[in-house]
Amino acid sequence: MAVNSEAIRKFLRVYFIMGSVNCQKDPEEVLLAAIRGGISLFQFREKGNACLQGEDKLQLAKKLQTICRNNQIPFIVNDDIELALEIDADGVHIGQEDESADIVRQKIGSKILGVSAHNLIEARKAIDDGADYLGIGPIYPTSTKEDAKAVQGHSFLKELRALDIQIPLVGIGGITAENAAPIIGAGADGVSVITAISQAESPEESARLLSIAVLNELNELKNVH
Template sequence: MIEKQLALYLVMGSQNCKHDPVETLEKAIQGGVTFFQFREKGGGSKIGEEKIELGLRLKEVCRQYDVPFIVNDDLELVSELDADGLHVGQKDGDMKKMKESLKSYQMLGVSTHNVNEALEAQKLGVDYIGVGPMFNTSTKDDIEEVNGPIVIKEIRERLPNIPLVGIGGIKHDNASQVIEAGADGVAVISDITQAQSVKDATERLVENAN
């Protein structure tokens, strides 16, 4: 069930990490991460062969622990890495074409910011919907207006069965608000990747999100 897999969703690239990214991912999974998105994007991120090589190493960790390995916004990279799926934003291209380009076993997740976008995504037959930003975040510079967990509640009322994950500024001390609003899980970046002890930080998130 994808709903259970979405419980704690780590979004990460090397540019987000305080420690080695492969080690960060492994410690995070050991701490309770259940879903992973490779998002190698922005200042300091790897490109070309280096990016592919890192992706393969991170995928290997996911395979070892039976955690889905999703690629952010790059259909070609999904193919090169034989990822478990693709995650796209609202401005990342034709979602219908992307869905058709994926193999039958590959998932499509879509970022949404309101009920209308969520309804459109559901019509496409996406596998899960990311909703955000929940809270203020410094990880993304193209941030939308923060509407908070109320948006999860509104979407859940209209789409009771769609798998939902909240994203944006989620930390151990506010994760429970997102789950209480109706999300199946929370997506996290810096609260895990910037932690001194990645495993401890992940365990604390798991504890507070339940």
């Protein structure tokens, strides 16, 4: 799935990340509800205690991918390059502890490649290695990732944009509809969330409120410029 930067900016607006361990309800139901609420991109992230392995993981990935395909939502796989290639996912997202982005780019060809970056050196290397977008965070405190780095607030987003780094950016970490707008104001193209949707009383309503918050801020910024 070769896509240009403008298309990726739109995909990143409300970026939902989820695996079976993040849900209190059936993952398929949660994803369908999130899509109804307005998510624009989905990442399958099957990690953590009691996460699915092997065939079970593969089957869940296929079910969630089918839901995304039926709703024209790009389907990204976290870290597992072999799985992404096996099911022909739309892309992959990798962290700094995974294979380097240039090697992953060679493996996945023109599929979407997202890379987590926590400082300028990591960001520049990811861009040089062929990343399509950068995941920036954690913006706010989060309990979802046990190995989360230090909270950054909006400073790194602002730094990247001040240096005229134009690659699409998405914020992650502790994001809700209430605190999403300043992330867009700081230079992100969208927000990525896990529990704000996956564990919400109504995943659909939570996704809708996030979408409204992001789009309102994007429209305000357009009007300012």
